[in-house]
Every structure is written in structure tokens, then in C-alpha cells.
Amino acid sequence: MDDYKIKHVEEGLTKIEFPEYEKVSSDAPVFYNPHMELNRDLSILAIQVFQEEQEREINICDLFGGSGIRGVRYKNEIEGVGNVCINDISETANYYERHNIELNNLEDIEVYQHDASMFLRMKRGEFDVIDIDPFGTPSPFLDSAGYCARRNSLLCVTATDTSALCGTYKEPCIRKYNSKPYKSEYCHETGIRILAGFVALTLSKYGKFIEVKMSHSTEHYMRLYIEVKKGPKKTDESLKNIGYISHCKNCLHRQTSKGLASPIEEICPVCGEKLIHAGPLWLGNIQNKEFIEKMIEQTEHKKINTKKQALKLLNSCLLEAEAPVTFFDVHTVCKSLKISAPKLDLIFDEIKKEGFVAIKTHYNPLGIKTDANIDEINKILLRICE
Numbered sequence: 001m002d003d004y005k006i007k008h009v010e011e012g013l014t015k016i017e018f019p020e021y022e023k024v025s026s027d028a029p030v031f032y033n034p035h036m037e038l039n040r041d042l043s044i045l046a047i048q049v050f051q052e053e054q055e056r057e058i059n060i061c062d063l064f065g066g067s068g069i070r071g072v073r074y075k076n077e078i079e080g081v082g083n084v085c086i087n088d089i090s091e092t093a094n095y096y097e098r099h100n101i102e103l104n105n106l107e108d109i110e111v112y113q114h115d116a117s118m119f120l121r122m123k124r125g126e127f128d129v130i131d132i133d134p135f136g137t138p139s140p141f142l143d144s145a146g147y148c149a150r151r152n153s154l155l156c157v158t159a160t161d162t163s164a165l166c167g168t169y170k171e172p173c174i175r176k177y178n179s180k181p182y183k184s185e186y187c188h189e190t191g192i193r194i195l196a197g198f199v200a201l202t203l204s205k206y207g208k209f210i211e212v213k214m215s216h217s218t219e220h221y222m223r224l225y226i227e228v229k230k231g232p233k234k235t236d237e238s239l240k241n242i243g244y245i246s247h248c249k250n251c252l253h254r255q256t257s258k259g260l261a262s263p264i265e266e267i268c269p270v271c272g273e274k275l276i277h278a279g280p281l282w283l284g285n286i287q288n289k290e291f292i293e294k295m296i297e298q299t300e301h302k303k304i305n306t307k308k309q310a311l312k313l314l315n316s317c318l319l320e321a322e323a324p325v326t327f328f329d330v331h332t333v334c335k336s337l338k339i340s341a342p343k344l345d346l347i348f349d350e351i352k353k354e355g356f357v358a359i360k361t362h363y364n365p366l367g368i369k370t371d372a373n374i375d376e377i378n379k380i381l382l383r384i385c386e
């Protein structure tokens, strides 16, 4: 452990040290990724909002601790936190987690060395917040999270296997999430919905259902904040949000159909080509307006280095909370019409003038979430270009 130079970083109000390594890699003796600071800052905001909603002290589990940065920051920077457990399978990680707890003079924070699933099984019902931030897919750990999670708790889930969730590689997505992806221009939203759908189906085994409070796809990862609720009847009701997105490659029409095993239309109602289906996935809300408004308000009370980026993302997600499922990419639509793309603001104005909603999305700067269908969008674009 002494052979490495020690790196010192500061995020929020917290100091963290770990062995320096030339690149961000799972081969590092202790994993630390500076590009995840936004993810951690948003977690501080989301967990603080959740704590205030509970109106009591909350216990937190940082299931994949690494340097311990999440658990240590949560205890140090969030009001109303009781016990924090930091777990990691690596002994070296445990060493630095303890070191960082001391460095920040914290109490009521414990370090464990277990396999993540075993740890959750041992600690059933003990946590108000479970943070799942593994290498790659969270899929193997969600069953134990479903078993462990208590009523009205918060599940924070990161996935970095975006190539599977977005459909670059289809088979890994089917294997890990039991869902067929499709690589469309809105595949990052589909990916978040596949992940949320998989969480919902996994938790349903334990009579638990989900309410997604906030979600985002940023750089190479996706992150979801999910409130876990309990009750078999409501779980049955909630599973009606599982369904499919069907896409027409020919004309860019897309439609949704709810139900795990309900019949799905095979033919595009606009052009008559065969539709391609993605799913099962979550067609319920993936942004919660009230929760995101409170996260935005929290940015006033927290010291976070990524404030500007966080606010931009949160304001976009806030608008998306009231937007339709999927979005159109302006360049893709214009390419299919063989026209050059008009100014984005003009397109938004014209769509709204026709009485449709037109909302920007954090997934893509050229994306438009709208209730106008592809025929209506084509007409508007052709008229602008006349």
C-alpha cells in the first residue's frame, strides 16, 4: 500500500485520499473517477431532498465504496444522516475508506468487506438509502437490493454499461436486463427505461414497486433515483407501466404499448413498414417534477463544484417531467427529408404555433420531445424550408 503516491482530492466539503494511478481503471488499487463528481453532487442533492421528505434521520448504505467518497460525503454533507455503512469487497479500498473517515473526523460510519449481495441480504430493512455504484452493470445486485429495501426507501442506481442498454450490443442487454434494446436516436432514453423496467420487475418479486424521482444519462453512465414502495396490489397496478417502444426505421414514427404480454402492432400506421420493438421497459414517469424542483432548491444550500452543470441538467429534467416518451432528433428527421436543418429555435416556435408541445431534452441538444407525430413534424419542417 505504501508503494503508491497518495492523491488528495476535494469534492463538496469533503477531503479524500487514495493511491494515485495513471488512468481511471478498475485495475487501480482503489477506484476513483473524477468524471463522476456530477453524479456524486446530484446524489447529495437527491438524498438531502429525500431526507427532508422523511422528516427523520436516515441510514445510508454505500454498497460499492471504493475510496469511500460517497459514504463519507453523504455523512459529511447531508443533514439528518444517522448511520452510514460503506461496503467494498476490496481490503485496500476498506483501508482508504477508514482513512478518509478519519481525515474528515466523522463518527457513526462503518466499513465492511463483503460481497455486495451478501451484505444486502445480511442487512435487510436497515437502510433508508441504498447506493449501488458498481463497475458496469448493477443487474446482479438488484435482486438483493429488492430483498433488502424497506418501504419508502431510496434506491440510487448507476449503470456504466451504456453500450448494452443503448443497444450497440444487443445480446448483453438481453442477458443482463432481459430486455431487447434498439439503437435509435433516442436510445439513451430507451436505456434508462430498460434499466427502470428491470428494477421494477426485479422488485416486484418482493411485493415492492417503484417511483422514479429523477434520472439522467450523462457521458458514459446512467443514473436513477428510485423510491421503493410496498404492497402486492399496488405492485400489480404499477407493473402496467411495463411495455414496449415500437420504432419505424423507414419513416421515424414511434409508438408505445403498455403491458408485458399484450399484443403489439407489427406494421407502421404511417408508412406500412415493419415496426421494430424495444422492451420490456418502463413507460411510467422517469422524472418527478416536485422532487427535481426541490433538488434545484438544494443547490442554494450545498457547496458543489459542478453547480452550473447540475443546474443545467436539473432544469432540463424538470421540463422533461411533463414531456412525452421518446424524442425526435432534428438532424435525423431533416436527413430523411433531404433538407438542411433549420435553426432549432425556429423549429420549436413553429411546432408550438401548431398547438403541440416542444420540449428540449438533456439526452441530445438536437432533440425535441413533442406530441406532434412524424407526419406533422415533416410538414412543419418542409414549410419552414419552403
Ligand SMILES: C[S@@+](CC[C@H](N)C(=O)[O-])C[C@H]1O[C@@H](n2cnc3c(N)ncnc32)[C@H](O)[C@@H]1O
Pocket: 030, 031, 032, 033, 036, 040, 063, 064, 065, 066, 067, 068, 069, 070, 087, 088, 089, 090, 093, 114, 115, 116, 117, 133, 134, 135
Ligand atoms: C465503481 S467502483 C465504486 C466507486 C465509488 N462508489 C465512487 O463513487 O468513487 C466499484 C467498487 O466495487 C468494488 N466491488 C467490485 N465487486 C464487488 C462486489 N461483488 N461486492 C462489493 N464490492 C465490489 C470494487 O472493489 C470497487 O471499489
Ligand SMILES: [Zn+2]
Pocket: 248, 249, 250, 251, 252, 253, 268, 269, 270, 271, 272, 273
Ligand atoms: Zn413508418
